[in-house]
Amino acid sequence: MFERRLYFHIDWLLIGAVLAICAMGLAMIYSTTGGAGRVYWTQVYALGLGLFAMAVCLLFDYRSLADKSHWLYLAMIAALIGVLFFGSVRGGSRRWIDLGFFNLQPSEFAKATLALMLAKMLGESRRPAVTNNDLLIAAGLTALPLLIIARQPDLGTAVTLLPILLVIAFVAGMPMKYIYAMALVAVLAAPIGYKFALQDYQRERISTFLDPAQDARGAGYQQIQARITVGSGGVWGKGFLKGTQGQLRFLPVAHNDFIFSVLAEEQGLVGVLVALGLYLFVILRALDAARLAKDRLGAYLVLGVLSSFTFQVIYNITMSAGLAPVKGLTLPLMSYGGSSLIATLAGFGLILNVRMRRFTN
Amino acid sequence: MAIAEDRRRLDIRLTVLQVSIAVAFGLLVCGFWFFQVVQHPKFKEMAENNHQRTLTLRAPRGIIYDRTGRLLVENRNSFNISIVRKHTKDIDRTIRVLAQVTGVEEKMVRDIVDRNRREPSYRPIVVLTDATLAQVAAVTARRLDFELPDVIVQEVPTRRYPDQSMAAHLIGYVGEASEDQMASDHVTTGSIVGQFGIERVYNKLLMGEDGARRVVVNSVGREIRSLEELPPVQGRRVQLSINYAMQKAAEDAFHGYGYWGSAIVLEPKTGDVLALTSLPAFDPNAFATGIDRATWNALNTDKLRPLQNRAIQGRYSPGSTFKIVVATAALEEGLITPERQIFCPGGGTFYGRFFQCHKAGGHGYVAMREAIEKSCNTYFYTVGNMLGVDRMHKWSERLGLALKSGIDLPNEVESIVPSTEWKLKRNGERWYPGETISVAIGQGQLSVTPMSMAVMMATVANGGTRVVPRLVTAVDEGKGWQPVEQQPSPFAPFVLKPETLSAVRDGLWLAVNGAGTAGRARIAGRDVAGKTGTAQVISLQGKERARGSKVDLRDHGWFVFMVPKDKPELAGVIFVEHGEHGYYGATIAKHIIQTYFAQRDGLPLPPLPPPPVTSPAPVRAAVVATPVAEGR
Known part of the structure; x- marks a missing residue:
């Protein structure tokens, strides 16, 4: 099943860029956690596991994977429900399955699974354009894991499932009028949702985002500190291990949600441009894979995986600069987090898979 | 065809995504550029304020x-x-x-x-x-627990x-x-x-x-x-300039005898203040770490006014000590010679009113020296009348009894010796010659600080050079002690005639060593020269009216001195609040002077002498029914 010639179609540039980002992330984790400690080594092991997962995802033809997507989807739903009941609780939410040596976060794997499921469903359809029926089913398939994850509660990860649905539907030919309608509904519903749907702490985060100074010690604190961290870095940065905001813990969870702020502090605008360049390269290169894909299934799969990745990257970096409300969204490939890293690398395995098999039948 | 169109739509929509992503990244770059370049200085400072504590x-x-x-x-x-x-x-x-x-x-x-x-x-x-230490320990322990960062x-x-x-x-x-x-x-x-x-x-x-x-x-x-x-x-x-031993001697004496008041001792040549006290006092340690409200209120509302520096802020009537100024003025103005004798029958009539001498039978014929010795009122009524109030005022100012001494302490008040001009300005009234008579013996509208009294004595001791009292003699600016330059006296120099000096000094010496009232300051071989005085707190009539009230109405006692008589090393004043007469002052001065000489000669410091035996001397009114003595 793995023919030798496929080896030559692996996108080594993409892999190189992904690994470069992972390396920057490791360096920042090293810096913010005070050297090669437990957190650092966990990330190193996760990187190894992630590369293994990537290889596994490369190994099988994505079409045969897609054929089994409904089973994968069911397994994912089962795992998510299992977490709700048996997961371990940390920081007030139930997101992890304790495997003893490792805390697995199934929601991270939900993204690639959902992408596979939706790609299969909409990509294998024989009709040239999606029907309303298709869209409804796709929405339902997305809503199910989304609601379960939101119950953990982990609104951040739950929201990352939405771009998968939207982007796949978009490229699958969803009529533009739906898109306009959705935009309109979003604008109208925002105030109502703000008032009724959100929890107090979520409302607080949003209102302090609009005016951080109103609560400089509470919810606005992280945002102000994020801006100080980024702004004080300047063009050249304070130097590796020399950042004060991250090193002295003025910025909370610096190795996690705010790792990009620390990068900006220690490596300056130069480091930011390098990192942004790498991310942009990775994303555009993956988009290429979608363009080159042999079939719609492949293209949709790539876009599904890529959409949640891109959404998370852009949102997290915006938040790192204190320009978006603080949400528990990590920066894929860079932030500390084993499940996220493994799942992301596995996702890239799927992207590479599509590109690699663009000539096969 | 359908496939191709499908492909085209995919391409277009992919391009839309591509462009949107590129735009998003472009915006991010702008954001970072804005924070890291444009606003960098502001955030840099904020970061420093975050982690640096000065x-x-x-x-x-x-x-x-x-x-x-x-x-x-x-x-x-x-x-x-x-x-x-x-x-x-x-x-x-x-x-x-x-x-x-x-x-x-x-x-x-x-x-x-x-x-x-x-x-x-x-x-x-x-x-x-x-x-x-217990509080410090409690806080430090909590701090380490991150409870009170x-x-x-x-x-x-x-x-x-x-x-x-x-x-x-x-x-x-x-x-x-x-x-x-x-x-x-x-x-x-x-x-x-x-x-x-x-x-x-x-x-x-x-x-x-x-x-x-x-x-x-x-x-x-x-x-x-x-x-x-x-x-x-x-x-x-x-x-x-303070001499610790003398300062302590002064305060010990006040405390030992149970009186409040003020003492000042100057070195006449330099104006150095050797001792300066004002009692009751306060403990400056209470202020060192921030005084608490209760202590502060207590100090401020205390009727004895411990925060007032009586030496430069308390004004009292000089009483008989003013006769020194009158004597000096009369001799310098050439109105009389020291040998000129004046008859004292026990008082005299001036401007139609009889003014009493304190000795009922009178002193008989007295010349200057004896007049000072015995503090003869009649003599000074006569001489003061010859001088007139303006010349008494002029000499008070020259000798340093009027106005401020100029000492380097804040809030000094002016001493007042009246003049016709002063009264006109103050009350809009002309001066009555009768008032001059009571001024001549230090009664009336005189109101002087102990400091001005000390300066007056120093000027007489110097034979005319009026010095400005000073408190700092040397400063170490980091290169060892540097003496503070003696400021040239800002006052017009004048020289007292030798016969003036010898007459006044002799009179003061006699007051201590002869038949005078200041015998309690006598020290064998030291030639103390001095004069007591009594400052009425209230007129005799007022005293009658206030009888039975709790207010302390006893007169204040003065003692001014210089020692040794001919080449004075010390000049000073002791003011004893409600001391009734100068006896306590003289005794306190004696203790200070003895301490000075003992220290100078390397002898053990003397013990405090026992309190003076105050015979209930008949306190006679020096002035009867003068308009100014009524405590206006």
Whole structure:
């Protein structure tokens, strides 16, 4: 099943860029956690596991994977429900399955699974354009894991499932009028949702985002500190291990949600441009894979995986600069987090898979 | 066809995605550029304020010594507990916990924090000064537990006055700078500056320069490392003209005899103040770490007015001591010779009114020396009448009894010796010649400070040179002791005629060593020359009316002196509040003078002599029914 010639179609540039980002992330984790400690080594092991997962995802033809997507989807739903009941609780939410040596976060794997499921469903359809029926089913398939994850509660990860649905539907030919309608509904519903749907702490985060100074010690604190961290870095940065905001813990969870702020502090605008360049390269290169894909299934799969990745990257970096409300969204490939890293690398395995098999039948 | 169209749509929509992503990244780059380049300076400063804490290292104030090198004021270390709001997460909790562990009123801490609300949040607010070791230990333990990351304990040098209230009015006290002082002294909030006495007047010298230490702290306020340290510069050492032994002798004597009052001893040649006391006094240690409200209120409302420096702020009628001025003036003006005899029948009639002498039968014929010795009123009524009030005023000013002495202490009040012009200006009334008669014996509208009295004695002792009393003799600017240059006297020099000097000095010597009232100051071989005086607190009629009230109406007693008579080394004044007459003053002066000579000659310091036996001498009214004696 793995023919030798496929080896030559692996996108080594993409892999190189992904690994470069992972390396920057490791360096920042090293810096913010005070050297090669437990957190650092966990990330190193996760990187190894992630590369293994990537290889596994490369190994099988994505079409045969897609054929089994409904089973994968069911397994994912089962795992998510299992977490709700048996997961371990940390920081007030139930997101992890304790495997003893490792805390697995199934929601991270939900993204690639959902992408596979939706790609299969909409990509294998024989009709040239999606029907309303298709869209409804796709929405339902997305809503199910989304609601379960939101119950953990982990609104951040739950929201990352939405771009998968939207982007796949978009490229699958969803009529533009739906898109306009959705935009309109979003604008109208925002105030109502703000008032009724959100929890107090979520409302607080949003209102302090609009005016951080109103609560400089509470919810606005992280945002102000994020801006100080980024702004004080300047063009050249304070130097590796020399950042004060991250090193002295003025910025909370610096190795996690705010790792990009620390990068900006220690490596300056130069480091930011390098990192942004790498991310942009990775994303555009993956988009290429979608363009080159042999079939719609492949293209949709790539876009599904890529959409949640891109959404998370852009949102997290915006938040790192204190320009978006603080949400528990990590920066894929860079932030500390084993499940996220493994799942992301596995996702890239799927992207590479599509590109690699663009000539096969 | 369908496939191709499908493909085209996919391509278009992919391009839309591509462009949107590129735009998003472009916006991100703009955002980072804005923060990291345009607003970099602002954020850089904010980051520094975050993790750097500048701690003021308070400079120890300069040490103060007496003229013999004995230490009068030094510093000790005390602990201040402060809140740095920069590191506060919840100020209410911090205040509550801090108040609880240190056992102080929560409200007090809150008031202090509220009062300093406007200060920059990185500047520590001192909420507890001079904390006890137990309080320090309690806070430090909590701090390590990360419970009070925003509370710091600082060791600060604090003023210590080892002799407590001794010379308190002279040395003064320190306290937190007021708004005005922050501007005038160029200091910041919370700085300790001199507030009174020498501490205030020589604050610039004594204060030194505060240092600073910049440290790196983490988000929970723990110090990580020191960045730089600017050590404080201690204030200059200052040597006072005060002689500790004499100062102590003066205060011991007052305390020993149970009187309040004031004593000043000058070195006539230089104007050096050898002793200056005002009693009752206060303990400047109470101010050193911030005086508490209760003590402050008690000091301010005390009827005895312990905060008043009687030496330069108390004004009293000079009584018979004024006769020295009258005698000097009359001789210098050439109105009489020292040998001119005047008959005292026990009083005299001037301007249609009879003025009494204190000796019922009269002194008979008296010349200048005997008149001073026996303090003969009739003699001085006559001479004063010849002089007129304006010439008495002129000589008072020349000798230093009128106006201010110019001593380097704040808030000195002017001494008043009336003149026709003064009365016209003050009351809009012309001078009645009859008033001159009572002024001639120091009654009437004279109102002088002990300091001006001391200066007058020094001027007579100097034979005419009026000096400005001074308190600082040497300053160490860091290169060893440098004597303070003697300022040339700002007063027009004049020379008293030798016969004036010898007559006045002889008279004063006789008052102590002859038949005078000041015999209690006599010291064998020391030729003390002096004169007692009585300052009426209230007229005799007033005394009758006030009989039975609780107000102390006993007269004040004066004793002025110079010693030795011919080449005076000391000149001074003892003012005994409600001492009734000059006896106590003379005894106190004797103790100070004996102490001076014993110290000079290297002998053991003398013990305090027993209190004078005051025979219930008939206190006769010197003046009967003068218009001015009615306490207006």
